[in-house]
Amino acid sequence: MMVPPGALYSLPPFDTVSPADKAVMNAAGIRVDFGADEVHQLDEDHVAVLWSGKAILHRFADVERLVEGKLVLDITHPGAGRPARFHTLDAGTLLWVPRSTVQAVTDSTARLQTVYEQTHDERSDLADLADRQTWVGPPSSAHLSDDPYVGELDHVVVVLPGAQSELVPVLPSGCTPLFGDGRVLLVAGWHGPSSLFSGHNPPAPGGHAEVLVPVQWNGVKGLYCATVWTGQLMYVHVVRELYGLLARSGQVFDPDILATPQRIVAWDRRLRLRLSYGGATLGSAANWEAATGVPWDPTRLPVLWRFRRHSFGVGPRFDRGCDGHYQIGLISFEDLLAPSVESMDGVTLATPAAPIAAFRIVADFRLADPSPLDSPLLARAAAWLIG
Amino acid sequence: MPVVALNPGEKVIAQGVLLGMQPIVPLPPALQGFLSTWLANVGHRYSAGIKLPNPSGNLWFLTQGTVSLRTTGHFHRVARAPAVLSPVDVGLSGPEILVLEENTVLHQMPAANALALNSGNADWADGMIAATEEDLAATRSAREATYAGMADYFEPSGALIEGPYRSTNVRLVLVVVEDTKRPKLPWNVLPALPGVQRWIRAYSHYTNFRAPGAPSSYEYQELAQLVPCITAAGVGFHTAQMYPDGVMPTAVGRELYAFPKRCAEVWMDGDGGGAAFQGKFLFHTEWSNPTALTLRQWSSELAEALLPSWASTLGVPFVTGLFAWMLGPVIRRLGIPLRIFTDREGYEDSPVTPLGNDEMVRAPFRFKVNGTRRLDLDWLYDVDRLTLQGLGAFEADVDIALHESYSVSDRTGLLRFFRNPWLRAQVPARGVIEWLK
Numbered sequence: 008m009m010v011p012p013g014a015l016y017s018l019p020p021f022d023t024v025s026p027a028d029k030a031v032m033n034a035a036g037i038r039v040d041f042g043a044d045e046v047h048q049l050d051e052d053h054v055a056v057l058w059s060g061k062a063i064l065h066r067f068a069d070v071e072r073l074v075e076g077k078l079v080l081d082i083t084h085p086g087a088g089r090p091a092r093f094h095t096l097d098a099g100t101l102l103w104v105p106r107s108t109v110q111a112v113t114d115s116t117a118r119l120q121t122v123y124e125q126t127h128d129e130r131s132d133l134a135d136l137a138d139r140q141t142w143v144g145p146p147s148s149a150h151l152s153d154d155p156y157v158g159e160l161d162h163v164v165v166v167l168p169g170a171q172s173e174l175v176p177v178l179p180s181g182c183t184p185l186f187g188d189g190r191v192l193l194v195a196g197w198h199g200p201s202s203l204f205s206g207h208n209p210p211a212p213g214g215h216a217e218v219l220v221p222v223q224w225n226g227v228k229g230l231y232c233a234t235v236w237t238g239q240l241m242y243v244h245v246v247r248e249l250y251g252l253l254a255r256s257g258q259v260f261d262p263d264i265l266a267t268p269q270r271i272v273a274w275d276r277r278l279r280l281r282l283s284y285g286g287a288t289l290g291s292a293a294n295w296e297a298a299t300g301v302p303w304d305p306t307r308l309p310v311l312w313r314f315r316r317h318s319f320g321v322g323p324r325f326d327r328g329c330d331g332h333y334q335i336g337l338i339s340f341e342d343l344l345a346p347s348v349e350s351m352d353g354v355t356l357a358t359p360a361a362p363i364a365a366f367r368i369v370a371d372f373r374l375a376d377p378s379p380l381d382s383p384l385l386a387r388a389a390a391w392l393i394g
Numbered sequence: 395m396p397v398v399a400l401n402p403g404e405k406v407i408a409q410g411v412l413l414g415m416q417p418i419v420p421l422p423p424a425l426q427g428f429l430s431t432w433l434a435n436v437g438h439r440y441s442a443g444i445k446l447p448n449p450s451g452n453l454w455f456l457t458q459g460t461v462s463l464r465t466t467g468h469f470h471r472v473a474r475a476p477a478v479l480s481p482v483d484v485g486l487s488g489p490e491i492l493v494l495e496e497n498t499v500l501h502q503m504p505a506a507n508a509l510a511l512n513s514g515n516a517d518w519a520d521g522m523i524a525a526t527e528e529d530l531a532a533t534r535s536a537r538e539a540t541y542a543g544m545a546d547y548f549e550p551s552g553a554l555i556e557g558p559y560r561s562t563n564v565r566l567v568l569v570v571v572e573d574t575k576r577p578k579l580p581w582n583v584l585p586a587l588p589g590v591q592r593w594i595r596a597y598s599h600y601t602n603f604r605a606p607g608a609p610s611s612y613e614y615q616e617l618a619q620l621v622p623c624i625t626a627a628g629v630g631f632h633t634a635q636m637y638p639d640g641v642m643p644t645a646v647g648r649e650l651y652a653f654p655k656r657c658a659e660v661w662m663d664g665d666g667g668g669a670a671f672q673g674k675f676l677f678h679t680e681w682s683n684p685t686a687l688t689l690r691q692w693s694s695e696l697a698e699a700l701l702p703s704w705a706s707t708l709g710v711p712f713v714t715g716l717f718a719w720m721l722g723p724v725i726r727r728l729g730i731p732l733r734i735f736t737d738r739e740g741y742e743d744s745p746v747t748p749l750g751n752d753e754m755v756r757a758p759f760r761f762k763v764n765g766t767r768r769l770d771l772d773w774l775y776d777v778d779r780l781t782l783q784g785l786g787a788f789e790a791d792v793d794i795a796l797h798e799s800y801s802v803s804d805r806t807g808l809l810r811f812f813r814n815p816w817l818r819a820q821v822p823a824r825g826v827i828e829w830l831k
Contacts, residue, residue, distance in 0.1 A: 114513070116519070118519075119519060119523050122523055123526060126480075243645070247645075248649065254552065255548045256548075
């Protein structure tokens, strides 16, 4: 099948190619129209051009990124010499052009430019990580800054009955679920560009996803947070160390770049979550409480988690466990919306259940240094004195 | 072609290094000779600390020394000679090259010339593409290792796989240094030898660091500072600075062992080692002439370098060597424990001790020593300590097991209390000092 008219002409690696060579490439190219949720394998012999549509590119075993047309996928080495694959998100067109044809007709400056751009993209994460080492304190301590994490967030919350055992965390002792149906909340969202640890540049925007369980713990009704996925490597460190949350690396996409219908995609090796949501209607506090069991408070969202900071086998006070309870303070809500979930799937969600409810929360937030509940100062001092 | 340099760098000839660079190697001999001569004529030698702007996205050839590359004020990476500083590094908005090392030699090629060469000479273009692809592959490999490590070492619950972490064939280089003032120690750590301002800067290269049952291992290099000390838990080394060159060792070290790790760039080879953090030099060492020593000789010489002259007069290094000789079979087969202490951050509203929030942690290393060498220490440079002196460099090949860390200041049982009454006796005085602060 021939490539579509105009294809390849305006893509950066090919924009300097002569008309005759473009004709050669068009003739050699194979057009593939794909639908949503298809997996296509890249190989060493072809350069793949995503002409239209969106896909998740699996470059290595676990390194994945969102790509959308018009884009040349790896003109150099797919997966540093290894085949890569991509998972389509919606319908679109893919072009397969033999690598030898591309290299024969493309101008060396264009090829060089492409390699430069890809190298720069790949480096950006590592350079970003190096930049964020400023969050760690002076050489004498190397402790993380205790400054609160502040900014704005845009989160979609989907309430599901808990048929998906992989998503339901093992709750700590004394923590009881509010519902008998194993209800969980899947949260996926984005911290906006102004999000940062107070006084510490650069800002720390980024997506993250969470699995929350409505529970009661020490008399407090809240949402128990077992795991956080985030695509920001330094953020993984910070929330683990500073807040005790078990964050892990994953990828969450900014809903803004996924356009209409708005969607959020989040994944790692164990969870893949894709939400599509459309026309939102105004949610209500009553709906929120009915779905989550947690009373709606416009100033704070009670999120509970097992206190794990420094809890990895380092001393008796940690051996007995430090279950903690923190709250994320929401300074102001702009809106509480109830989007309709259009689709949801995931590798680990073999039989996704119909959502009970869905909400969208847009707010300013402030995550301050938390404090555990079960370790009064006096008890600690006594423990230290008697050994 | 005149070079645009803020620093009136000394013009140098470095033709030999240029000839070996990847974009030049595949060129026809005639063009190769012409180009290298031309570039050599615009090569300049720069002093450390000089910043070179690159507004036009020129190509730079680094034939000697080390530079830090920055874009719009943010650190990008450290480049060591020989290297082509491609537009990836310096062609972006607001780029800048910070010279880190004395006698750094850079050659500049204007962007127009680079473009002309690129479009007019296929060999040059192929060489540039190959050089950049090599860079791309290395960057991707680093990213892949980071993400694979994150996936492999975090359990489904999100917890890190617990230790003991082990690594075989670890290359250690211990540089014994002395200054007018030793690094500051926390309140509950005393110097092992009062009045002696000597400590160790340790380079290490771990080739296969892994936890039991982990699906993959990872490789990293590290620079650490070890100060001989005495604590309530005994004699050992205190560390307040550790600079690994990877994300995984930073995560594992900070979380499991409470080590004060920060991700940096570290390198060590046969001629020396160095570390840069945030694009600035921390420490740089050059060594040469590795000489094989027996374990007894090695231990004795290391002790002699670390201890003051009066201890040598009393024969302490000889006794140390004697112990090493007697315990040699054990050290080689079962390993020898090494106590590393560090202070772990506490939280403000729940102090661990009446004196403060921080507490001390011991991370018990166990070393099996396989080979020992002495190195001739040729040169060292510390950005914060210009009076630092090197007293010797010692190399060892070891297998390492890192067992579970535990809190020293929490484990203040009766036995420890009475064993270290002199340390406990300081608590009220230290408390008053802290309160007065």
